[in-house]
Structures are given as structure tokens and as C-alpha cells.
Amino acid sequence: MNIGIVILAAGSSSRLGQSKQLVKINNETLLQRSIKIALASAANEVLVVLGANAEAHRESIAHLSAKTIYNPDWQQGIGSSIKAGITYFDKKNIDAVIILVCDQVFLKTQHLQKIIANFQENKSTIVASKYKGIVGVPCLFHKSLFNEIAKMNDDVGAKKIITKFSNNTIYVDFPEGEFDVDTLDDLERLRGM
Numbered sequence: 737m738n739i740g741i742v743i744l745a746a747g748s749s750s751r752l753g754q755s756k757q758l759v760k761i762n763n764e765t766l767l768q769r770s771i772k773i774a775l776a777s778a779a780n781e782v783l784v785v786l787g788a789n790a791e792a793h794r795e796s797i798a799h800l801s802a803k804t805i806y807n808p809d810w811q812q813g814i815g816s817s818i819k820a821g822i823t824y825f826d827k828k829n830i831d832a833v834i835i836l837v838c839d840q841v842f843l844k845t846q847h848l849q850k851i852i853a854n855f856q857e858n859k860s861t862i863v864a865s866k867y868k869g870i871v872g873v874p875c876l877f878h879k880s881l882f883n884e885i886a887k888m889n890d891d892v893g894a895k896k897i898i899t900k901f902s903n904n905t906i907y908v909d910f911p912e913g914e915f916d917v918d919t920l921d922d923l924e925r926l927r928g929m
Contacts, residue, residue: 737831739852739876741774742821743767743802744837746787746810751918755789756839758796761926767793770838771802777848779834783824785817786810813891822877822885833882835894836874841926842912843874851876854906862905864898867913871898871905 745767749756757767764772767784774782782802786793787810794804805824809816818835825833832855834848847865851874854863861878864871875894877885885897898905 737856738829739777739779739855740821740825740828740830740833741777741779741782741848742818742825742833742835743770743774743782743784744814744817744821744835745770745793746785746790746807746817747814748788748811752920755792756918757789757793761841765796766841767838768797768800769841770836770843771797771800773843773845774834774836774848775801776845778852779848780830781825781828783821785821787817809890813889814893815888816890818894819886819888819890822882826879826882826886830879832876832878834874834876837916839916839918840873840913841916843910847908847910848874850908854908858906860904860906862898862901864894864905864907865910865913866907867910870914871895871907872913874910 745757758765784802784804785807786804787807790806807817807820851863855876861881863876865874872895
């Protein structure tokens with residue numbers, strides 16, 4: 737089966753006050769790290785959706801073999817970037833797409849591989865991550881849901897689709913998934929770990 741990965745990297749990181757995509761941990765940016773994790777999985781293609789600070793972000797990842805697209809509607813919300821990624825892959829021979837963000841610092845390739853394996857074994861239309869009672873990204877959507885995703889509001893994320901189709905969803909535990917980098921406090925906690 738052909739799997740695409742969409743990395744959402746279009747936001748302006750307003751709560752952090754600087755580009756979270758360019759925050760460095762162990763000598764690489766969060767965006768570079770996410771791309772490397774995605775490229776090491778069993779996915780066929782990795783796409784990065786850019787928006788705010790697009791040129792700086794594109795330059796920082798030029799040496800990596802991920803495709804990039806610019807979402808002109810990035811300010812409308814995360815849903816607009818999800819839709820941009822889905823639209824890109826809808827024109828390709830892709831069976832499913834995994835959506836992920838670049839600031840889940842404890843994400844590992846093995847988790848993406850677990851998601852893909854669950855999809856291949858169970859033929860479910862959604863395979864979502866689960867942490868602290870929350871369901872969310874990284875999350876895989878079968879192509880049969882692409883039209884549904886295309887209709888969602890720009891300001892909502894993948895959780896709304898997961899909830900709507902919960903009967904067709906498999907959950908993969910990702911306990912560290914709750915930690916992401918949104919504020920300076922998060923960044924300080926991360927650097928103190």
C-alpha cells in the first residue's frame with residue numbers, strides 16, 4: 737500500500753514568540769527532525785506544508801528529500817493545511833495519508849511504523865494516536881475519507897474527523913504524544929529534560 741505523510745509546518749508559533757519549526761534540539765531543528773523521522777518510516781512520500789516564515793523553513797530543509805508546498809490560507813487555521821496536504825496526495829496513487837506535526841518531540845519512526853502496520857493489518861479507515869485520554873496526531877486517514885476532510889472547516893484539526901468516524905478507528909498508544917512545544921515554558925521544560 738502507498739502511504740503519504742503530511743507534516744504540518746505552516747503555523748506562526750504565536751504563543752512561542754518564535755518559529756517552533758526552527759527551534760533546535762540536539763543540533764537539528766524540530767522540522768528537520770520530524771522530516772527525518774517521517775523519511776525513515778515505510779511511507780512512500782513525505783510532504784511539508786509551509787505557511788508563516790515559509791522561505792526560512794524551506795531553506796532549513798532544502799537538503800532533505802521531502803517535498804514542500806505553500807498553503808496561502810495558513811492563517812485560517814490548521815484545517816486549511818491538512819486540506820492542502822490531502823489535496824496534494826489526492827492527485828497521486830496514495831492509499832492513505834498520515835498527518836503529523838513537527839513539535840511532538842518524543843515522536844519516533846517506530847510509532848509511525850506501528851500506525852502503518854495497524855492500517856495494513858486491519859484495513860481500518862483511521863489509525864489515530866492516543867495519549868492521556870486524548871486522540872490525535874500522528875493519525876492515518878484512508879483515501880475514502882479525503883472528500884470528508886476536504887469539507888471540514890479551516891480552523892479545526894483532525895480530531896473532528898476521528899471523532900465522527902470513531903467506529904472505524906484503531907488507536908495506537910503514544911504516551912509521550914501529549915508533550916509538544918507551544919510556549920516558552922514548554923521549551924524550557926524540554927531543554928531541562
